[in-house]
Every structure is written in structure tokens, then in C-alpha cells.
Amino acid sequence: MRILNRVWIDEAPAYTVLKLVLVPLAVLYSAGMRIRAVLYGKGLRPSHSLPCRVVSVGNLSVGGTGKTPMVLYLARYLTAQGLKVVIISRGYRGRLEVTGGIVSDGHKVLVGVDDSGDEPQIMARLLQGVPVIVGGNRYRAGQRALKAFSPDVILLDDAFQHLRLQRDLDLVLVDCRRPFGNGYTLPAGELREPPRSLNRGHAAIMTRCPADGAATENARNEISDHMHGPVFESRHIPVIRDIIPTEGASPREEPLTGRRVFAFSGVAKNDQFLDTLSGFNCAVVGSLQFSDHHLYTDNDLASIRREAERLNADCIVTTEKDYVKVGPTARWPAKLVILGIDISFGDDTKRFQDFLENQIQIGTD
Numbered sequence: 001m002r003i004l005n006r007v008w009i010d011e012a013p014a015y016t017v018l019k020l021v022l023v024p025l026a027v028l029y030s031a032g033m034r035i036r037a038v039l040y041g042k043g044l045r046p047s048h049s050l051p052c053r054v055v056s057v058g059n060l061s062v063g064g065t066g067k068t069p070m071v072l073y074l075a076r077y078l079t080a081q082g083l084k085v086v087i088i089s090r091g092y093r094g095r096l097e098v099t100g101g102i103v104s105d106g107h108k109v110l111v112g113v114d115d116s117g118d119e120p121q122i123m124a125r126l127l128q129g130v131p132v133i134v135g136g137n138r139y140r141a142g143q144r145a146l147k148a149f150s151p152d153v154i155l156l157d158d159a160f161q162h163l164r165l166q167r168d169l170d171l172v173l174v175d176c177r178r179p180f181g182n183g184y185t186l187p188a189g190e191l192r193e194p195p196r197s198l199n200r201g202h203a204a205i206m207t208r209c210p211a212d213g214a215a216t217e218n219a220r221n222e223i224s225d226h227m228h229g230p231v232f233e234s235r236h237i238p239v240i241r242d243i244i245p246t247e248g249a250s251p252r253e254e255p256l257t258g259r260r261v262f263a264f265s266g267v268a269k270n271d272q273f274l275d276t277l278s279g280f281n282c283a284v285v286g287s288l289q290f291s292d293h294h295l296y297t298d299n300d301l302a303s304i305r306r307e308a309e310r311l312n313a314d315c316i317v318t319t320e321k322d323y324v325k326v327g328p329t330a331r332w333p334a335k336l337v338i339l340g341i342d343i344s345f346g347d348d349t350k351r352f353q354d355f356l357e358n359q360i361q362i363g364t365d
Contacts, residue, residue, distance in 0.1 A: 008182055008190045019188050026188035033161075033185065033193045037200065040163040047166050048139040050146065053153045053360045054167040058160025060197060061181060062190045063268025063292055065173040066207040066236055066341060068119045068321075071157045073343040075123070075130045077353065078153055078360075086145040087127075089157035091117040091134025093293050100135025100144060113324045118293060119157065121324045126340075138165045153360065160201070161192055169359045172201035176209045176219045176233070198227040202359060205352075207343075208272075209233045232352045237342045238276045241320050244328075244336040256280040256337060262313035263287040264304050266294030266322055273319060276339065285311040296325055309333045 003018075039045040055074065059065040071087060078085050091097040094117030103109065103116040104124035113121040116134055124132040131149050135141035142154055142165065156162065160172055174180075181190040198204060204223050209216050220231050240256075261282045265273045270289040277284055286307055290300070308316050313334050318326070320340040345352045 004187060005190075008184075008188075019182075019184070022188035023184065026184045026186065029187070030185040030194045033197070037163065037193075037197065045163075047164050049166040050139070050142045050154065052146065052151055053169075054142070054156060054165065055153060055169045055171065055360065056156040056159040056162075056167040057171050057173065058156075058158055058162075059173045060160070060191050060193050060195065061175070062186070062192060064272065065175050066234075066343065067158050067173060068122060069236065069341040069343045070171070070173060070205065070207070070234075071155055072123060072126060074155055074356075075127055077356070078155075079129055081357070083152040084150065085130050085153050085155060086149050086151040087120075087123055087130060087132045087155045087157060088138055088141045088145060088159075089117070089120040089123070089132065089134050090136055090138075091115075091120055093117050093295070094120070094134060096134050097136050100133070100137065100141050102144070102148065103132040103134055104130075106131040106149070113327075118321050118324050122320055122340075123157075125324070138162050169203075169356075170201045172198055172204050172227075173207050174198075174204050174219070174223055176206040176216055179206075179219050179222050195226045198223065201227055201229060203229045203355065204231045206231060206233050208236050209346075211235065230351075230355060232345060232348045232355075234348070234352075235344045235346060236276075237344050238279060239340050239342050240337060241340040242323075242338045244332065244338070246332060246335055256282040256315060256317070258282065259314040260285045260312060261315050261317050261337075262304075262308040262311055262334075263317045264289070264322065265319050266290030266292060266296075266325075267319055268292045273339075277317060282315070282317075285313055294322075294325075296322070301326065301330055305331075305333055 040047055057067050057070050075085050075087060095115045103111055103120050106129045109124045120132050120134050133141045133145050138156060145151055145154055180195045185191040185194055204227055206219055216233055223231050259282045261284050263274060263284055267273055288304055315337050316332055316334050317337045320338050323338045
């Protein structure tokens with residue numbers, strides 16, 4: 001996977017040649033995805049509906065656009081409008097991915113990360129009053145949600161390509177800084193589907209938009225070329241979710257400013273996590289990077305501790321996605337700072353919320 005990541009973004013001659021070798025495969029993959037969408041669109045492959053509103057949050061690319069923070073944002077907003085919300089996620093790499101199951105009843109987390117997968121576990125821990133269900137078969141998971149919780153709205157996490165379940169609203173996330181990557185689908189590029197597939201969506205949400213608005217207009221125009229729905233701007237706001245003190249130390253929160261930081265992460269775009277740390281004005285003295293959804297071993301944790309000690313780090317920093325897999329029993333040579341991401345629509349907040357309420361008809365029942 002790391003080699004493919006280099007192929008997608010690196011212009012060095014060796015990677016350019018490898019990309020050209022992969023282009024014919026990408027053409028075949030892209031054609032297959034278009035045919036699949038047409039078959040579902042014409043009813044030649046079956047899709048199912050549920051007797052409640054269904055909202056999908058997805059993307060065109062492989063990971064890293066902020067689906068989990070967006071689902072959290074939507075769940076909190078819709079709940080605040082008085083709606084009963086249930087989240088359904090695939091549960092990637094969790095033991096319940098195939099059979100399905102309830103991760104949280106909205107009040108208590110019922111299973112661990114090995115059963116749920118990392119992202120559903122994050123949502124289950126952070127949300128009160130919003131049940132979380134996992135299962136590769138989203139329709140079956142939806143039936144389970146209806147039976148157990150009678151929701152008004154089901155939020156589908158990472159479901160733009162899951163055409164077997166019909167939805168009332170399709171929100172497609174696009175990274176503002178790299179809307180369509182290098183323009184190729186897998187394996188020559190990071191796109192799961194060609195850009196024209198955006199026309200299935202009801203709206204696009206640009207994520208990771210810079211605070212100064214730079215470059216968003218070009219991205220907006222590029223996205224608008226492939227869809228007729230509105231395009232919204234959003235920002236990722238890094239937040240400190242928790243601080244785990246070393247044994248005997250005070251748990252009080254201390255800023256990262258001026259600290260020597262060692263970072264580790266296993267997310268889709270580790271470099272973007274490191275970029276996030278620059279906003280805290282700390283000195284990143286070293287890092288270890290793992291593949292997305294990495295399952296940490298004792299040897300991995302030992303390597304992290306050893307490197308942090310060797311570099312005399314004041315803090316070890318990781319993502320909430322990684323922390324749920326590391327667990328609370330691990331011991332650290334320095335305090336562990338856990339970072340999460342919140343979503344802000346900034347000046348687009350009212351426009352997006354009005355669109356959302358109109359599309360799912362809040363208050364009309």
C-alpha cells in the first residue's frame with residue numbers, strides 16, 4: 001500500500017513508469033465501477049429501502065477525507081433537532097463486520113475495538129444517545145437498527161459505493177487540497193470511482209479547506225464540473241480529546257506549545273496528521289507511521305516507547321483512531337496526548353444546515 005501511495009503522489013521517474021503500467025488496470029476498474037452503477041441505477045441489480053430517512057456520508061477516494069468527523073457532526077446536529085439517530089458502519093477489520101452487531105446502545109459501549117473496528121469504536125465512545133451498529137450488509141444492519149431503536153434517521157458511514165441500500169441524501173466528501181488525486185482510479189490512483197460518479201451525490205462537501213480560503217475556488221470549480229448539487233466548504237479543527245499522564249504525574253491538561261513531541265499514527269494519510277501538529281507550535285522530534293487501520297502489537301508499542309525515550313520527548317501524540325486500538329493499559333515514558341478532529345462549516349454553517357433540514361424534511365412529520 002505504501003508503494004501505491006508513492007505512485008499516486010510521487011512524480012519521480014520510477015513511480016511515473018509504474019503508474020503507467022497500472023493505468024490499463026485502472027481503466028478496467030473504472031469501467032467496472034461505471035457498469036455496476038448503471039446496473040443499480042436501472043434496477044438490474046437489487047437495492048433495498050428502509051422505512052426511515054437514510055443519509056450516506058462517503059467519498060470517491062481511498063480514505064483520509066474526514067468521514068468519521070463528519071458523521072459525528074451530523075449525528076450531534078440531527079440529535080439536537082430532536083431526531084432519533086442511529087449510525088451504521090461497515091466495521092472494517094472488526095470481528096462483527098460479517099455477522100453484524102450493536103456496538104453501542106447510545107448509553108453504553110457494548111463491545112471492544114476487536115469486534116467493532118476502530119472508527120465505529122470512536123463514534124460509540126464519543127456519542128451519547130446515538131446507537132452505533134456495524135455490519136458489511138448495511139440493509140441487514142438497518143433492519144437491526146429499526147427493530148432495536150426505531151430511528152428517525154440512519155447515518156451510513158462510508159457508503160457512497162454501497163448501492164445495495166437506497167438513501168435519501170448522499171453527501172460526498174472531497175479533500176479541498178487534492179479533489180481527485182492524480183485523476184486515476186485504483187490502482188493507478190486513489191479514486192474508488194471516476195470523478196463523473198459525483199453526479200450520483202446530492203451535495204459535495206470540501207474538507208480540509210484552509211482558514212484563509214486559498215485554493216478553495218479552484219477546487220469548487222473542479223468539483224462542480226462533475227455534479228449539479230451544491231458544494232459546501234468545511235474545515236478540520238484539531239482538538240485534544242484526552243491526555244494520559246505518566247504514572248504519578250498530574251493529569252491536568254498542558255498545552256503542546258514548545259514541547260518536544262514524538263508522534264505515531266496508523267491512518268490513511270499520516271503526513272496530514274503530522275501537518276496538523278504544526279498548528280500546536282510544538283517540535284516534532286520523531287515519528288513512527290503505520291498503515292491505515294493498523295493493529296498494534298507489543299513490539300510496535302515497545303518501538304514507540306523506545307524511540308520517544310531516545311529522543312527525549314516531552315509528549316507522545318497519537319490520533320483517537322489509534323488510541324482505541326492501543327488501549328488504556330499501555331504504559332508510556334511521557335504523557336500521551338490524543339488528538340481528534342472536529343468539523344466546522346464556518347461561514348457555510350447556516351447554508352449547509354438549511355440544506356440538510358430541507359433534504360431530510362426535519363419537522364415536517
